[in-house]
Amino acid sequence: MVGGLDIDRTRIGWWLVGLVLGAAVLYVVYSFVGTFVFGIFLYYATRPVYKRLRRRIRPASLAAATALFALALPVLLLMAYTAAIGLQEFNNIAKKTDIDGLQGAIQPYIDVSTLARSPEELLANPDPALIEEIGRSALGYLGFIGNAVLHLFVMIAIAFYLLRDDHRLSRFFRRQFGDEGGVAEAYVRAVDRDFNSIFFGNILNALLTGTIGAASYNTLNMFAPTELVIPYPTLLGLLTGAASLIPIVGMKLVYFPVSAYLGIETALADPAFLWFPALFFVVSLVVVDTIPDLVLRPYVSGRNLHVGLVMLAYIFGPLMFGWYGIFLGPMILVLVVHFVRIVLPELVAGEPIRPWAVDPTYLFDREPSAANAGETFGSGGSSAEVGETEAADAADSASADGTSASDETGADGSDGVETPPGRTDR
Incomplete structure (x- = not known):
């Protein structure tokens, strides 16, 4: 009892700990907000492909890695190269016009973009001196390139774990924050x-x-x-x-x-x-x-x-x-x-x-009928695809802890009908 109020000091202490931890997490996200946002973009961009691969590739980690490294990473590298060439061309335009303010803002990226060379230039002139020049330029921007590679790794890691464990995150959210x-x-x-x-x-x-x-x-x-x-x-x-x-x-x-x-x-x-x-x-x-x-x-x-x-x-x-x-x-x-x-x-x-x-x-x-099942929210595909993905996830989880998929879901795999606890399917 403090000042006529019934205050649980232990609970207040834990609330303070929670606030400190929450502030720390928010600070990390704020410091790398672009990386987190782009990681979420990669997740949604590759999720439809992952859901189709998931039906054919197991475990889920391999399917997620395949979706990211076979689709997302090559596209990102191609876009980075295209953006570098585009910056070089923008720099050529900026030299002929009066846009010094904008050019100054993106000058660091223009400098790094000089590392990108057109393939026909390298093939037409396979001069060792040209390769050496590119290497020296790359060493000059080693810190910038290393920072970019680190952010790329974090982006791919965020997308990977969201692809693999989004169903678990969804279940956790429903249990912890679901309302009546x-x-x-x-x-x-x-x-x-x-x-x-x-x-x-x-x-x-x-x-x-x-x-x-x-x-x-x-x-x-x-x-x-x-x-x-x-x-x-x-x-x-x-x-x-x-x-x-x-x-x-x-x-x-x-x-x-x-x-x-x-x-x-x-x-x-x-x-x-x-x-x-x-x-x-x-x-x-x-x-x-x-x-x-x-x-x-x-x-x-x-x-x-x-x-x-x-x-x-x-x-x-x-x-x-x-x-x-x-x-x-x-x-x-x-x-x-x-x-x-x-x-x-x-x-x-x-x-x-x-x-x-x-x-x-x-x-x-509307609830999908037996004859014509529609698409479900947040699935990125049909309900049949979602069911197959969830069944595959259940099988992976079961193989990890020694239980069967039907034991985890409480359903008999022969007819897809849920069997209540304590009874057998006759």
Whole structure:
């Protein structure tokens, strides 16, 4: 009893310990927020592939490693190389224009980008002196490169353990924070669904489109007539990928003006080469614009967010937080939108919080029927795929502790019907 209040000093002490530990965790996350955010992006970008590999590859660790090192790592290295070439081209533009402020902000990255050389340059001139020059330059930026490799390792580690143990994390969350009304679970499911849409759909589409554009334009330049080339092809490809975040007209805002510029330049110089601007336009329309849109867009699992809000999140995120803002901005948008839709109406009304504060058809899918099972929230695939993945996870867990998968789940594997404890299936 302190001052007339019944205070449990032991409980207060543990609360203080918890606050200190929580503050330490928040400080670590804040110090490496870009690394953590990009690790979450890698998780959502590779999760659909992992769920399909998981049905054929065991254990789960091998499936997660395969998804990351066979898909994510090569794509990251290709994008890093493309970005380095794009920075070199941006530096060439900056030398001819008055953008010293922006150039000064990214000058350290421009310096490191000089390590990247085009493959045709190395193959056409296999001079040992050139290799030695690249090696000396790399040693000069050894600290920067080592720091980048460390962050890359942490990103891949975060994505790896999220892929392998996301089902365990989900069970822990439901046990520890689940409420009677299912509000927390409804909120997390809605957030998970839109994270999958944002990261696997929109951003991955933009990154891959930018890489395809850069490769296509550099290839076109190999066949371009003399003194008639695509200006800054790698940077142009990256701009095309970034513009794909703008619905419908995004990429066209980039390659339409460039096509017109090439057409006018060719018509004034030598009309016999007008086939090249036409070829550029066709490649941009078909290879860079249409094919990625038809192949990649169908994987977007849902478009429940207003496209204008998403576009603003992509714009203001990098402006406020830096390079990782392109991932963090949409994440904040998703968290805020679903809080406003699910929780805020009941908080304002002062009523008990329920997950059906808004139209329940928005929050929950209907239960899949025996004849036609639909997709489940946060699964990234069909319910059948999720069931197979969970069964495989149960089998891996069982092999580790000596129990069978059916013992862990309490179900008889012969008919898939749950058997109550203490009874046998007749």
